[in-house]
Amino acid sequence: MSTEPQLRADIVEVGRRMYARGYTASNDGNISVRLGTDRLLMTPKSVCKGFMAAEMMCITDLEGRKLQGDRDPSSEMLMHLEVYRQRPDVQAVVHAHPPIATGFAVAGIPLDRAVLAEVLTTLGSVPIAEYATPSTRELPDAVRKYIKAHDGMLLANHGALTVGADLFAAYYKMETIEHFAKISLVARLLGRENLIAREEVDRLQGLRGTYGIKAPAPICADPSEALALLDAGDPASCQVVQAPQGDGHRLVPDSVLGGDDLPRVAANPKGEADGEFRLTYRELSALIADAVKSLR
Numbered sequence: 001m002s003t004e005p006q007l008r009a010d011i012v013e014v015g016r017r018m019y020a021r022g023y024t025a026s027n028d029g030n031i032s033v034r035l036g037t038d039r040l041l042m043t044p045k046s047v048c049k050g051f052m053a054a055e056m057m058c059i060t061d062l063e064g065r066k067l068q069g070d071r072d073p074s075s076e077m078l079m080h081l082e083v084y085r086q087r088p089d090v091q092a093v094v095h096a097h098p099p100i101a102t103g104f105a106v107a108g109i110p111l112d113r114a115v116l117a118e119v120l121t122t123l124g125s126v127p128i129a130e131y132a133t134p135s136t137r138e139l140p141d142a143v144r145k146y147i148k149a150h151d152g153m154l155l156a157n158h159g160a161l162t163v164g165a166d167l168f169a170a171y172y173k174m175e176t177i178e179h180f181a182k183i184s185l186v187a188r189l190l191g192r193e194n195l196i197a198r199e200e201v202d203r204l205q206g207l208r209g210t211y212g213i214k215a216p217a218p219i220c221a222d223p224s225e226a227l228a229l230l231d232a233g234d235p236a237s238c239q240v241v242q243a244p245q246g247d248g249h250r251l252v253p254d255s256v257l258g259g260d261d262l263p264r265v266a267a268n269p270k271g272e273a274d275g276e277f278r279l280t281y282r283e284l285s286a287l288i289a290d291a292v293k294s295l296r
């Protein structure tokens with residue numbers, strides 16, 4: 001168990017890294033850790049996370065009452081309190097606005113496609129919690145739907161939230177989400193994503209036990225059934241991962257690139273690299289319109 005001075009120093013360090021990596025701008029973002037069983041150590045409101053000092057932190061109880069500190073606790077305290085209420089296993093919560101992941105959150109595209117083996121074994125999938133006005137009661141309500149089954153999520157038109165068994169574990173998940181978002185964006189710009197097949201996803205899930213990864217929930221056996229339950233308002237009890245049947249192949253070419261407005265390049269159904277791109281009429285029109293615009 002870390003001491004309070006160590007935890008204060010860890011929050012300062014994680015804040016510095018978040019700001020240095022551009023995950024927050026100005027006074028964005030917030031960080032908290034459990035301090036024993038009934039108190040939290042939390043970043044204060046209105047400070048840049050890149051320039052914090054250990055003595056700036058607030059101590060609150062689990063209801064959010066301030067017990068110690070010259071400053072007021074983070075404006076997103078309600079969201080942090082909700083996470084600790086729902087997840088007794090969680091020791092730390094990190095919230096930031098990493099720009100690529102937040103771009104997915106703005107586009108309404110969850111990071112739930114089976115593309116990176118390491119993400120599948122650790123986070124599973126990264127859903128998007130519904131839009132909620134920041135710093136109001138709406139935000140904990142939106143987070144509650146996903147937090148029992150996920151260690152990381154996007155917040156629609158806002159940012160990302162990660163949790164962990166210690167502060168650095170929570171912070172590294174934020175790094176993983178932004179890295180995953182970056183790679184997904186590049187693959188989509190390149191025009192295709194080869195997806196990891198369902199059978200391989202099951203195999204990767206099996207590795208969680210081997211590596212002692214404590215995921216909060218299994219990957220959903222039937223993603224469409226799980227999505228229907230979520231649409232009906234049920235909280236998530238498993239992690240939705242979009243993975244096609246492989247029929248003996250571990251990677252499956254796929255070109256369905258999420259948002260309908262993205263230019264799409266159809267994958268060769270046989271997965272052969274013959275250099276041929278096929279576009280729908282709409283995609284071709286969009287490309288021509290873009291080219292004309294750049295000529296002006």
Ligand SMILES: [Zn+2]
Binds near residue numbers: 095
């Ligand atoms: Zn925020």
